[in-house]
Amino acid sequence: MHTYNNNYYTATMNATAERAALTRHVQADVCIIGAGLAGLSTAWELLARGRSVVLLEAGRVAWGASGRNGGFVLQGWSEGLSAIERRCGPATAAALFKLSLEGVDSVRDMIARHRFTGCAATPGKLSVVRYEDGDNLKRVRDRMARDFDFHLDYLDRQAVQDKLKTERYFQALRDSHGFHFHPLNYCLGLAGLIERNGGMIHEQSAMVSVDSRDGRHRVSTDRGSVDCATVVYCCGGYGGPEFGKLHRAFLPIATYAVLTEPLGERLADVMRTTDAVGDNRRASDYYRIVEGDRLLWGGRITTRNLQDEKRLGQLLTADILDVYPQLRGIRIDKAWSGLMGYARHKMPHIGPLGKGLWACTSFGGHGMNTAPIGGRVIAEAICGETDRYRLFDAYGLQWNGGPLGPAAAQTVYAGLKLMDMFQETRSQRRATQNN
Numbered sequence: 227m228h229t230y231n232n233n234y235y236t237a238t239m240n241a242t243a244e245r246a247a248l249t250r251h252v253q254a255d256v257c258i259i260g261a262g263l264a265g266l267s268t269a270w271e272l273l274a275r276g277r278s279v280v281l282l283e284a285g286r287v288a289w290g291a292s293g294r295n296g297g298f299v300l301q302g303w304s305e306g307l308s309a310i311e312r313r314c315g316p317a318t319a320a321a322l323f324k325l326s327l328e329g330v331d332s333v334r335d336m337i338a339r340h341r342f343t344g345c346a347a348t349p350g351k352l353s354v355v356r357y358e359d360g361d362n363l364k365r366v367r368d369r370m371a372r373d374f375d376f377h378l379d380y381l382d383r384q385a386v387q388d389k390l391k392t393e394r395y396f397q398a399l400r401d402s403h404g405f406h407f408h409p410l411n412y413c414l415g416l417a418g419l420i421e422r423n424g425g426m427i428h429e430q431s432a433m434v435s436v437d438s439r440d441g442r443h444r445v446s447t448d449r450g451s452v453d454c455a456t457v458v459y460c461c462g463g464y465g466g467p468e469f470g471k472l473h474r475a476f477l478p479i480a481t482y483a484v485l486t487e488p489l490g491e492r493l494a495d496v497m498r499t500t501d502a503v504g505d506n507r508r509a510s511d512y513y514r515i516v517e518g519d520r521l522l523w524g525g526r527i528t529t530r531n532l533q534d535e536k537r538l539g540q541l542l543t544a545d546i547l548d549v550y551p552q553l554r555g556i557r558i559d560k561a562w563s564g565l566m567g568y569a570r571h572k573m574p575h576i577g578p579l580g581k582g583l584w585a586c587t588s589f590g591g592h593g594m595n596t597a598p599i600g601g602r603v604i605a606e607a608i609c610g611e612t613d614r615y616r617l618f619d620a621y622g623l624q625w626n627g628g629p630l631g632p633a634a635a636q637t638v639y640a641g642l643k644l645m646d647m648f649q650e651t652r653s654q655r656r657a658t659q660n661n
Contacts, residue, residue, distance in 0.1 A: 228284050228285025228289055228290075228430075228464075229285055230286055230289050230293070231289075231294065231562055232560065232562065233294050233483070233485070233560055234483075234485040234516065234522055234560055235293055235294055235408060235409065235410040235411075236293075236294075236410065237560070238344070238408065238411075238517075239293075239344070239410050239411060240343060240344045240411050240414050240415070242287070242414050242418075244286070244429060245283075245286075245287070245427050245428060245429040246428060247428055247429065247430045247431045247447075247449060247450075248280075248282060248428040248431040248447050248450035248451075248452070249450050250450050251450060251452075251453065252280060252426070252450070252451075252452055253453045254278045254279055254280040254426070254453075254454050255272070255277040255278045255279065255455055255456065256269075256272055256278070256279050256280075256454055256455070256457070256458060256608065257279075257281075257282065257443070257445045257454040257456070257457050257458075258279060258280070258281045258282070258457075258458045258460055259281075259282050259445065259457065259458070259459050259460060259461060260282075260283060260284075260459070260460035260461050260465075261281045261282075261287045261288065261429070261460075262287075262292035262293075262413070262460060262462050262597070263288065263292040263409070263413055263416075263593060263594070264292075264460040264586045264589070264593070264597040264598075264600055264601055265281055265458070265460035265586075265601075266281070266287070266288070266292075266413055266416045266601075267416070267597055267598040267600070267601030267602070268458050268460060268586055268600075268601035268604050268605060269281050269420050269427075269601075270416060270419060270420055271601050271604075271605030271606075272605045272608065272609070273420060273425050274423075274605075275605060275609045275611075277608070277609070278424065278425075279425045279426070280426045280452050280454070281420070281426065281427045281428065282428055282431045282432070282433055282445065282447060283428065283429045283430075283431060284430070284431070284432035284464070285429065285464075286429050286430075287417045287427065287429065288409070288410055288413035288414065288417075290462050290463065290464045290564065290565065291462055291463055291464075291564045291565060291566050291567075291593065292409060292410075292413055292593070292597070293409055293413055294409075294483070294564045295409055295481075295483075295524075295564060295593070295594065296406070296483065296502070296514070296522070296524045297406045297407050297409050297514065297522070297594070298351060298404065298406050298504070298512065298594060299330050299333050299334070299404055299405050299407060299594040299595050300401060300404035300592075300594070301323070301326050301327050301330055301376065301401065301403060301404060301595065302323065302326050302592065302595075303322065303326055303572075303573060303574070303590075303592055304568070304572045304573065304589065304590030304596075305571065305572035305573050305590075307319060307323060307374075309572075310322055310323075310573075313571075313620050313621075314617075314620050318617055320373070320374060321617055322617055323374050323376070325599050325603070325614070325617065326595055326596060326599065327376070327403065327595075328602075329597075329598050329599030329600075330403060330404060330595045332598050332599060332602065333412070333594065333595065333598055334347055334405065336412075336415075336416070337407070337412065337415075340415065340419055342412060342415030342416075343411065343415065344408055344411035344415075345408040345409070345411040345412040345415065346407065347405035347406070347407050348405055348406050348407065348500055348502075349402060349404070349405045349501075350400060350401070350402055350404070350405070350499070350500065350501035350502065351400070351404045351405075351406065351501055351502040351503070352381070352386075352389070352390070352398045352399075352400050352499070352501045352502070352503045352504075353398060353399045353400075353401065353504055353506065354386060354390070354395040354396075354397070354398040354503060354504070354505050354506070355396050355397055355398065355505070355506045356394055356395060356505050356506060356507060358396050359396060359397060359506075360380075360382060360383075360396065363380060363397050363399055364380055366378070366399065367379075367380050376403070377402075378399040378400060378401060379399065379400040379402065380398075380399060380400075381397060381398040381399070382397055383395075383396050383397055385398075386398045388498065389497065389499040389501070390496075390497055390498075390499070391495055391496055391497070391498075391550070391552070392549050392550055394548070394549045395505070395549075400501065404502075406502040406514050428447075428450075431447045431448075431449075431450070432448070432468075433445055433446070433447060433468060434446050434447060434448060434468060435468065436457055438580070438581070441455070441581070442582075443455070443456070443457050443582060443583070445457060456582045456583075456584065456608055457582065457583050457584070458584045458585070458586055458604055458608075459472055459579070459584070459585045459587060460586050460587055461473075461567070461587050462565075462566075462587060462588075463476070463478040463565030464478070464565055465567065471579075471623055472575065472579065472585055472623065474623075475569060475570075475575065475588070475623035476567040476568055476569050476575070476587070476588040477568050477569075477570075478566070478568075479527055479565065479568045479590075479591070480563050480564065480565055480566075481524060481525070481527055481563070481564060481566060481591065482524060482525065482526050482538050482542055482561070482562070483523065483524035483525075483542070483561070483562055484522075484523050484524075484538065484539055484542040484543070484546075484558045484560065484561045485516070485520055485521070485522050485558070485560040485561075486520050486521045486522075486523070486546075486553075486556055486557070486558060487520070487556065487557040487558070488517070488518075488519050488520055489519045489520065489521065489553075489556075490519055492552075492553065493515070495553075496521075496552065496553060497515060500515060501514075508527075509525065509526055509527040510525060511523065511524070511525040511545055511549065512524050521546070523546055524542075525542060525545055526541065526542070526545070527591075535561040535562070536561075538561035538563060539558035539561040542561065543558055566589070566590060566591045566593075567587055567589065567590070568588065568590045568591070569588045569590065569621070573588075573618065573621040574587065574589045574593075574596055574597075574600055574618070574621075575587050575588045575618075575621070575623065576600045576603055576604065576618045577615045577616075577618050577619070578607075578615070584607070584608065586600045586601055586603075586604045603615050603617075
């Protein structure tokens with residue numbers, strides 16, 4: 227039985243009742259498989275367009291990656307913008323970037339319009355570099371303003387160190403459009419909104435099969451079924467073999483997070499900003515202040531989903547002290563892990579799988595803005611409003627490598643980490659010599 231694990235978000239979640247499992251045969255216009263952020267967003271967009279919806283969830287609402295991530299809601303996709311341009315061309319890349327901004331705005335708007343509680347948005351995110359790269363960051367800033375009308379603020383090393391008390395960072399770009407929040411409470415607010423508007427959500431109701439015949443689909447669970455015209459797969463990193471070719475097109479990638487003890491006055495020795503922070507390494511550190519004086523710190527990307535809380539705490543404590551040695555002796559109150567669904571091309575699977583079958587999944591650790599806009603794009607397509615899903619035509623279902631996929635991905639990550647270490651060591655040595 228899949229349920230909520232012990233982490234910061236579940237310790238501070240809004241009260242929510244367990245939803246009944248599906249135990250009978252029901253009918254709906256659309257059956258959505260997975261009640262994480264993608265499934266919930268798709269359901270709301272369809273309900274708003276007059277469709278009847280049933281969501282089937284193997285565990286609890288947003289118990290997976292949607293409810294235990296860093297809580298960053300930012301522009302862009304998991305794949306970099308330059309790589310998208312090379313693959314799709316400038317026009318499609320610009321449209322996809324604009325779509326990602328719409329995703330950020332949609333979440334912010336939902337919180338305000340429907341007065342979701344416990345997930346207020348805190349604006350700002352600093353993207354810091356761990357080696358000397360100021361000239362390149364200025365070029366990025368200028369290009370984003372020129373080509374995409376998106377404005378970032380450049381911070382030199384002194385400005386960065388005024389906010390973040392560490393020698394590890396050099397320069398930064400600040401995104402004032404993005405924000406950070408409590409993702410689990412947002413999903414719970416969305417689930418309540420869906421139910422108040424006639425949508426049905428069944429927890430502990432894993433899909434076991436989808437049978438298609440005569441333009442209709444029957445989605446079966448162990449104890450019930452849904453007869454529908456349309457199915458949307460929103461399975462995420464926890465999807466199993468029952469998802470067929472979709473399951474063979476993504477890798478479950480683990481990331482880790484911890485919550486520190488209250489820092490009190492020590493916080494001022496570390497951070498003088500409420501901005502979220504992420505560095506430029508391939509397996510980056512990302513963190514933010516929660517509850518006024520605690521650090522929620524995440525990082526490390528691996529194909530091995532380590533569950534040992536004590537070991538997780540030790541690993542990420544070492545990462546924290548590498549950046550902020552002044553926090554030596556810090557206590558970790560909670561540690562947890564989560565699985566993200568990554569496609570090999572690092573873009574989500576948003577589009578048709580067959581007649582009346584759609585995918586909205588594989589957001590690759592960048593789902594807080596892309597899952598909501600993915601849900602909107604799919605709803606538009608189902609309702610015949612737009613064909614914006616065609617923006618993702620270049621990103622199909624690439625085989626993930628099967629049993630060898632995780633080992634290959636781990637080898638790639640190991641090589642990228644060595645590149646990070648080389649660049650950082652070189653810059654730190656130069657900075658020491660200049661001083």
